[in-house]
Amino acid sequence: MAIRTSRELMAWQPPAGWHELSGDQRHAYLEQHGIRLPLRPADWDTLEHHQRMEYLVWHGRILHDTPEARAAKEREYRKELRGWRVLMCWWVLFLLVGLGLVWGTDVLAEGVGLRIGITVLAIAGYTMALFIPMQITKPSGPQA
Template sequence: MRLRTSAELMTWQPPMGWRDLSYQQRAQYLQRIGLEIPLRTSDWGAMDWDQQARYMAWHRRIWNDTPEERAYKWGEYRKELRAWWILMGWWCLCLGVGLGLIWGKGLTHASVAVLVVITVIVVAVYTVSIFLFMFLSKPVPPHSS
């Protein structure tokens, strides 16, 4: 079988139901129709970086977007999200304990105003220093092709 150029290979589009086929089923189908999709094409050396990146994205879409791979990515996402929620709960617990220590002492009428100011400052600093960065680092679900 002759090596094909990337342009020739990328004109081939997978048949209906391709997303539901496993890696082995895909390999058998391509072997049955006589199509070999190499990692590097015959014109690889002549391609610029953008063309190589476009071909590699197409190659990944053809080979790696299998039901098994999608299930694995969603499983990893769920584990990361569970860990993120546990860490968020830990930070909330620490904030609650800290505020409990501040408010748990005997209160006089004059000290309530000071405690309210301290509580506002603690919550504001805690929100900016912990919760803002935690929400920015929240795991995102994997995208589907």
């Protein structure tokens, strides 16, 4: 099959069950049917930037979006999420230790108002300095 231009290449539709084939099975299928998917098609120089990026995304999806790659992305996500959760637990532990020092010792024996003020300041500071940024940077799952 002699496909030359990016438009012809992107018009090709993979067979049913392609999504479940491994990388080796995909390459074997393409070789068996005489299909060559070049990284740069014949009309590469005439394509605009967004067309080139569109072609590269299509090429990657056809050849590299395999069950192995998806499993690797899922493992990486779980590893990042576990690290994020451990870090969040450490921050909560440090906050609780700090509040335990304020409320559990006789350092501020006379000042209940001072203890409440320090507690409010610690929780507000923790929320603004650590909790909100950590929620923003929480790893997100792999995109399907």
